[in-house]
Amino acid sequence: MTDDIAEESPGSTAPSAAGGYAGDPALRAEWDERYAERPQLWSGRxxxxxxxxxxxLTPGRVxxxxxxxxxxxxxxxxxxWEVTALEVSGVALERAAGHxxxxxxxxxxxxxxxxxxxxPPASFDLVSAQYPALLRTPDAAAERALLAAVAPGGVLLLVHHAGMDDGQARDSGFDPADYVWPSAVAELLxxxxxxxxxxxRPRVAPEGGAGAHHADDLVLRVRRLR
Incomplete structure (x- = not known):
């Protein structure tokens, strides 16, 4: 399900602030609130x-x-690249479309x-998930969705923060075990x-923006053979 509304740049579909969202409304509200707290959350790079x-890589569908x-x-x-960009926050998408x-x-x-x-399954030459906040479920739905989107010959690139202190994270209301990490995807291969x-590996971090304090990355790059 997508937001197919008025065009904001040649050939682009722009996100709508109202309606057209497919997913948990509470999750959307949570991320909308987080983005709305600051005029810019990430570095912009x-x-x-x-x-x-x-x-x-040769550019294709991503x-x-x-x-x-x-x-x-x-x-x-x-x-x-021919880019399809997915996001739960309408606030973030409005900013992205403007850029x-x-x-x-x-x-x-x-x-x-x-x-x-x-x-559409098996249709992207590259699936890029950079530090995604994907919740784990017993059926590994998010992990399987990442893999299912990759076309034969294509690449899944999943990157996440390394060295997170689980206890400290849980004290702040975030339990890393609730989320999809590269190791969970690797188990399904x-x-x-x-x-x-x-x-x-050491992270090449853009200056500024949330998450800039994380020093190392976990990088998983896998290619679908057939």
Whole structure:
């Protein structure tokens, strides 16, 4: 399910502030509130692992999962990718669409949770999930949705923060065990996949923005063989 409304840049669909959302309303409200607290939550620059890991890829169709304010989506579109960008927060999507419009770039915006988005299966040459807040469920729905979106020959790139203190995180109301990490996706891989990168590395962090204090990344890059 997508928001197909008035165009804001050539060939782009822009998100609507009302209606058209597919997912848990409470989750949308939570992230809308978080974004509304600040005029800009993130740095506005693309994530370093995304830049590094896509350097040798031929641009094709890409799904940006949890696109936030659109820095990665805009960077990918400028690099020649055909971008579909997914986000639960309407506040974030409005900002992202504005950045794409200002840059004169085409991006297709999807206002939905990953598991509710109704994305065409096996249709993206790259699925990029940079520090996604994807909740774990007993049926591993989010992990399976990430893998299902990748076309044969395509790549899933999942990047998350390393070295989180579980106790400290839980004290602040966040339990890392509730969320999808690269290791959970790796557990689902079978002979249809080849692991190209699975490592912890120093993070190349843009200055400013939430999350800039995390020093290391967990990087999982896997290719679908068939």
């Amino acid at each position: 693309p994530n370093g692992a995304l830049v590094a890991e896509t350097a040798g 799904l940006d999962v949890g696109c936030g304010e659109g820095a990665d989506a805009v960077w990918l579109a400028r690099a020649g 794409a419009r200002d840059a004169g770039l085409t991006v297709h915006w999807v206002h939905a949770a990953l598991t509710e988005a109704g994305l 079978d002979g249809d996949w080849r692991v190209e990168v699975d490592e912890r």
